[in-house]
Amino acid sequence: MTAAATCHADARPEAPAADRIARIRERYQKGPAFISVERARYFTESWKETEGRQIPVEVRIALAMKRVYENMNIHLDPDDRIAGNWCEFFLGVPVDIERGVFNAVLESELDKAAMLRFRAGALVKGVSYIARKGMLREFVRNQRMARKAGAQPLNMELKTMAERAINPYQVRPEDKRELLKELLPYWKGRSVVDVIEKELLDSGLLSREMKEFVLSIPGNTSRQVFMLSPCATIAAYHAHMILDYGPALSTGLVARKAEIDRLLATESAPDRRAFLESVSIALEGVLIYATRLADRVERELAAAPDADKPRLAELLRVCRKVPFHAPESFAEAVQTMWTVKTAVETAHPVYLHCFGRLDQELYPFYRVDLERGTITREAAVELLAELLLKVMSQNVRPESNILANFYHRFLGSTPITLGGIKPDGTDAANELTSVFLEAADRSRAVANVSVRVHKDSPAWLLEEVAGHLHDGTGSFSLFSDEKNIEAMVNRGFSEEHARDYAVMGCVETTVPGRTGPMSANALQLSQLLNITLHNGACRMLAGTIRDGLNTGDPGSFKTFDQLLEAFYAQAEAAIKKIVEGSNLRDRVFGRQMPAPLVSAFVDGCLDSGKDVTRGGARYVFAGVSMINSIANLVDSLLVIKKLVFERKLVTLTELVAAADADFAGREDLLREIRAVEGKWGNGDAEGDDLAHEVTKRVFGMTYRHRTEFGGPVVAYVISMITHTIDGRLSMASVDGRRLATPYAASCNPYNVERNGPTAALRSVAALPFEDVMGCAVNMKFHPTAVGETETARKKWAALIRTYFQLGGSQLQPTVVSRETLLAAQADPDRHRDLIVKVGGYSTYFVNLGREIQDEVIARTEHGMS
Incomplete structure (x- = not known):
């Protein structure tokens, strides 16, 4: 039985909303994470079929992803009120094998024998390089100093991805064989990172010394970055952006595709025709995915016990309508955005496509539903709490074992943006902004919530943030509108567009739907x-x-x-x-x-x-x-x-x-x-x-x-x-x-x-x-300094406003005592929901490696006098 087919067997009776959200969170925290091979299989299958034919590369990519959408298993969960996943597992990560960032990780760390061969080869290469450069004595001296200083060695244990303690991944035996014997060998030398690496080495950008170093010290198999010098790196992806969800929300994807097809019918330039054809095929693929998602819900409904039929019937109604046509309710709008985002993330895993200003995008639907009496605040909080957990579930990476002590399961670097000003300069905070803050508190998801603040932001906004921070929500970051808008205008964005900025990645600012990828x-x-x-x-x-x-x-x-x-x-x-x-x-x-x-x-x-x-x-x-x-x-x-x-x-x-x-x-x-x-x-x-x-x-x-x-x-x-x-x-x-x-x-x-x-x-x-x-800007506060009383909340809010008036741009508070962090180190199971800020993102403290935990604990802890 496949993972996609096990939903009905696990069906459980309706539970209070808080229990459902807590259960989803706990399953993400404690359950196994899987490597999914399906995307790599079907993409490669199509790619081989179009190889050598006179088909533009953008069309080949669209056809390959269409094949993926036509064949991938879609996990549907008993706890779903929002449907759709990027693989067949409750928690997993698809392999974008054609980009190849994690191909070498999978080649060398899924299998013990392969891992041993790689480590032995890396050791021989590294030692030979150090000896050849006459640095053996220096290297030994430095390692002795490191041991004397008490530094922990890098994780060189021979533990596969399934065996390691931090950020482990499971892979089914048949999938592992397919990856190691068929898929990875085919893409070796063909993947984008392989091509980038070769062209960098041939470009003359790396000095002779640096080129020799890069080729001789291959200990880390993850290729998220390329070293150009000891102080300069470039990313191995062309990503970090926010899409324009407007077409999906205003007209639906059927109308969007029809618009593309009309342009294609009148276009004669070959390059533009190839581009438009690729976009049309790509949208067709999403519509196929959405149809199969609705079919998946319908099959589940047919087999469901009576207690579960009302939930599934409503979910089916929504999935038959959107994203094909424009949503008319809050739940339909949320499902529209999630379906589009999941389809995009399936095409580009780990690219960090973020939602943008969700309180602005979704507020019209929420307001209409409130006026109709078809939604309550509590129902909206529950739905958005689930959405935040789902966003968290797609922010995972199958990183190398050598980085395990520095890594963790969820990265928290696909933020949503709340508050701020509108393009016309008026205040944008609304009732849905407050609902989102409560949903972040309810979910305790590792999903950054970026709160925009301007000089006229309402008092309630910062005071609610303070209250949730005190209660243990560690996912909030604060952004100064005045300073961030100024910075964007300085870089060529129009004033109107800059006012509409949102946060992507960890903390980078962009204009949603108008800006290309940033690496x-x-x-x-x-x-x-x-x-x-x-x-x-x-x-x-x-x-x-x-x-x-x-x-x-x-x-x-x-x-x-x-x-x-x-x-x-x-x-x-x-x-x-x-x-x-x-x-x-x-x-x-x-x-x-x-x-x-x-x-x-x-x-x-x-x-x-x-x-x-x-x-x-x-x-x-x-x-x-x-x-x-x-x-x-x-x-x-x-x-x-x-x-x-x-x-x-x-x-x-x-x-x-x-x-x-x-x-x-x-x-x-x-x-x-x-x-x-x-x-x-x-x-x-x-x-x-x-x-x-x-x-x-x-x-x-x-x-x-x-x-x-x-x-x-x-x-x-x-x-x-x-x-x-x-x-x-x-x-x-x-x-x-x-x-x-x-x-x-x-x-x-x-x-x-x-x-x-x-x-x-x-x-x-x-x-x-x-x-x-x-x-x-990370700052650690003792809980008594933030939100314990109304006076404390107002005082903390005044501190934030003063900081932004001085010219500050951003602040991401971690509100927890040193004693709590030490207790979490000692007893992780009792502190699984504890969220902290690391370098620009949120994550569960207990999922961090020891060295990063110690760094967070060592940060200065501030009170408020």
């Missing part, structure tokens, strides 16, 4: 300073790579400004390299992997006759995240300025040597470093001014670059989990951060805050957020 390229700031302080060489735990510019022996710098100019020169070169690599990747995606279904829901594509991967959207841009981290960079520069150039307590050469040795034998110097006043995070003018000066200069460098399609390159600040991973692989830094320990997350100070939350937020607000289209 997560990154500049690692502390490594950039490391390269500067070693005159172009990068010291890492694995050894030294000479990859940067020769900007001069730091010992020869006579002034602090000389050091800064050397750093800026390294930054200019690194950003240029990132943009060139990002554009190369985008060319490959446009050539190899167009996205016709996505293009059907993005403004500009039909008018331009171009796929969204080829610059068809109204707005196109690329991002460079400034990570790992602003705090460590600024504090390091401040230490150098104070101890080297002002007090002349130590030479720069001596300071760098001490950090390279993890301050062994220089504990006196480490004490002096820790005693330096003015570190960023305390509202001190000197540290704040330095932070502003440096980031304004570096963020500003992105304005000089353009994407492959002529759009802006924008800065943003979000570390995800990289601050722990990169920190684990890095030497000590001159701010006193010890070897193999995390950097500060995103826009966080480095746990040096001593003057309370207002001073810490004043420092954060000193950054030039008008140059940034997304940032993450």
Whole structure:
């Protein structure tokens, strides 16, 4: 019996709404997650049939996904009030084998023997490289220092994906055989990431040293990013966006497809015809999926016990109507959006297509239902709580075992956006905004809820957020409309469109339905300073790579400004390299992997006759995240300025040597470093001014670059989990951060805050957020500081408004005590619903690896006096 066919056997009687939502959440938390092979099977089957024929690639992709929709099993669950899933399992992930990001993970970690072969080969390659480069002594010394410092080794256990403790995945034996023997071998060398990797290595973008390093250290099989240098990476995807659900909600997909077909009938240009044909086929595929989904519900209804028939009959009525035709009720509108999103996510797993401003999209339907008397607030809360849990269920990744200590099951990086202002500048918060806040509290889903706040936002909005935070909802982030709209206008968005912004990925801002995909390229700031302080060489735990510019022996710098100019020169070169690599990747995606279904829901594509991967959207841009981290960079520069150039307590050469040795034998110097006043995070003018000066200069460098399609390159600040991973692989830094320990997350100070939350937020607000289209500011509050009483809620709301008035852009609070976090480490089963913020997203604390848990616990905990 297939997983898709087991629903009726598991049917259970109706239960109170709260019990149903809690049961769904618990099953997602505790139940097994599966690798689904069906998408890979049917996509490959179609791809082989069209191989060698004169069919445009975008049409081949649309035909391949149509084959998937025609044949995939669709899981229907006894707890469903919203129907649809992207695979045959309650919790699973389909394999987008043609993109290939996780292909090497599956090749080497599904099977014990394959894992052993890969690890042995990686070890031989790595040791040979280190020996060949004459770094064996350095490597051994660094590892001894790491062990002495108590750093945990990277997870090199020989445990398959099914055996590991963190983020495990099951795979059925017949599916594993098919993957390992048929599907993965076929796509080796053909997948998009294989092509990108080859073209990068052939492009000359990587230095000889870096190319040799990349080819010789293959320990991590996940290929979500490509390293261009020790401080520069590009993402392996062309994604992160919000679709325009307007056509599905206003006319339905039958009318949308008819519109495309009319355009196709009068189009004569071959390229535009191929594009329109691919979009038409893609929409046909979604309609087939929706028809089969309704058929699945009908079969379940026919076999259901009497107690379950009313629920299934209503679900069938809804699924027979939408998304074919325009919805007329709240439940129909929710089902419409979920069906479209699930179809898109099936076509592009792990691309993080977000819903956008759901309280604006769905409010007209909610208002009409209230006026009709056909819905209650409680019913809407229940439906939206289920929706948030379903969104969470599609934010999973089959990551490599080597990253297991840094990873977790649900990423929480497909946010919804609430509140803010409308395109006409008036307040957008409404009753459904409040319903969504309650639904987030009810669901306790790992799904970011991004709350937009402006100077005239109603008092109830922040006070309700505070109350839910106090009660344990850890998924809220707050965004300043004034600062984020200013930043978007600075990057070329119209004022009207910028006012309609929503949040995607973790914290990046975009205009829903008008903007093309944005990829997560990154500049690692502390490594950039490391390269500067070693005159172009990068010291890492694995050894030294000479990859940067020769900007001069730091010992020869006579002034602090000389050091800064050397750093800026390294930054200019690194950003240029990132943009060139990002554009190369985008060319490959446009050539190899167009996205016709996505293009059907993005403004500009039909008018331009171009796929969204080829610059068809109204707005196109690329991002460079400034990570790992602003705090460590600024504090390091401040230490150098104070101890080297002002007090002349130590030479720069001596300071760098001490950090390279993890301050062994220089504990006196480490004490002096820790005693330096003015570190960023305390509202001190000197540290704040330095932070502003440096980031304004570096963020500003992105304005000089353009994407492959002529759009802006924008800065943003979000570390995800990289601050722990990169920190684990890095030497000590001159701010006193010890070897193999995390950097500060995103826009966080480095746990040096001593003057309370207002001073810490004043420092954060000193950054030039008008140059940034997304940032993450994590702050940990004790529960007594947020929402315990009406007075506490008002006080906390006033703090947020003050922070935004100072120029802050974003805040994501974690409201939990240190004692609770420690208790959760000791007894995970009793704290499964505990949600925390990591680098820019929410997640269940108990699902995190130990190193990230410890980093969250170590963050400064703020109260409110």
